[in-house]
Amino acid sequence: MGIQQSVMQTSAIETDEEEENANSSLNWYNSNSGEKSEYNSLGSLDPWQKEREGRWMKHYSSCHRILLVGEGDFSFSTCLASAFGWASNMVATSFDSQAFLVKNYRNALSNLVELRMRKCRVMLEIDATKMATHQLLSGMKFDRIVFNFPFAGFFKGLPREAQIRLHRRLVSGFLENTKEMLSENGEIHITHKSNGFHGEWKLELVAFVHGLRLVEAVDFDKVEWPGYNTKYGFGGDHNFDCNPSITYKFRPFHI
Ligand SMILES: C[S@@+](CC[C@H](N)C(=O)[O-])C[C@H]1O[C@@H](n2cnc3c(N)ncnc32)[C@H](O)[C@@H]1O
Numbered sequence: 001m002g003i004q005q006s007v008m009q010t011s012a013i014e015t016d017e018e019e020e021n022a023n024s025s026l027n028w029y030n031s032n033s034g035e036k037s038e039y040n041s042l043g044s045l046d047p048w049q050k051e052r053e054g055r056w057m058k059h060y061s062s063c064h065r066i067l068l069v070g071e072g073d074f075s076f077s078t079c080l081a082s083a084f085g086w087a088s089n090m091v092a093t094s095f096d097s098q099a100f101l102v103k104n105y106r107n108a109l110s111n112l113v114e115l116r117m118r119k120c121r122v123m124l125e126i127d128a129t130k131m132a133t134h135q136l137l138s139g140m141k142f143d144r145i146v147f148n149f150p151f152a153g154f155f156k157g158l159p160r161e162a163q164i165r166l167h168r169r170l171v172s173g174f175l176e177n178t179k180e181m182l183s184e185n186g187e188i189h190i191t192h193k194s195n196g197f198h199g200e201w202k203l204e205l206v207a208f209v210h211g212l213r214l215v216e217a218v219d220f221d222k223v224e225w226p227g228y229n230t231k232y233g234f235g236g237d238h239n240f241d242c243n244p245s246i247t248y249k250f251r252p253f254h255i
Pocket residue numbers: 069070071072073076094095096126127128129147148149150151152153170229230231232233234
């Protein structure tokens with residue numbers, strides 16, 4: 001019998017009022033962020049919440065099976081893993097090789113060591129546009145598939161429209177690959193800059209073509225992700241200014 005079930009069965013709910021209080025504590029959402037809070041609507045700590053839902057870090061729970069794609073120096077994965085404590089629910093991947101990571105990111109190696117220590121599965125040289133057929137990933141299902149700041153590269157010689165097409169092609173290939181990898185109630189999260197050049201990618205439209213609907217768009221604030229460094233990628237250890245950015249959450253239309 002699960003913890004939630006045993007809690008429900010042993011608590012004697014005798015009056016409507018008590019039942020209402022119990023329900024509000026089970027379903028309580030922070031209406032600003034859409035995340036669950038460990039406090040019920042009356043502000044008191046629900047002692048079983050953590051047991052039922054694992055540890056939460058913003059949109060993510062240690063009970064979710066999480067796939068991270070296109071990591072830079074693995075600081076986002078490490079931030080999540082350290083919040084969870086134990087990260088055997090996570091698979092963290094990068095497009096880059098170990099040689100690239102060591103050469104370009106001063107924190108990559110220590111992040112990889114920490115991830116492995118916390119039992120996160122780490123995979124390098126994973127192409128988001130082909131991952132569904134990767135021999136170790138194919139057949140795996142995830143509750144959250146996360147690609148922060150997808151970017152196909154710097155194409156300075158190309159006209160703006162052609163550059164945007166290449167970035168959209170990366171996102172499209174990624175979304176196509178998530179189809180086989182998403183669990184029944186799964187979500188795909190893409191965090192993306194929302195102004196200027198990036199705003200012109202029209203992610204929602206790309207997702208729509210793949211039968212995905214936008215279920216939520218949450219302002220992204222780097223301060224809420226301790227240790228996370230948003231990397232340019234493609235050489236060098238520079239962080240880019242990720243303000244303003246949004247985390248887009250997509251689900252298949254049928255859910
Ligand atoms: C702007 S950087 C963001 C890096 C990291 N996600 C972060 O937030 O710091 C874009 C990343 O996309 C990755 N990328 C580019 N093409 C990719 C592909 N086909 N599959 C997976 N990742 C890819 C690059 O390796 C690069 O690290």
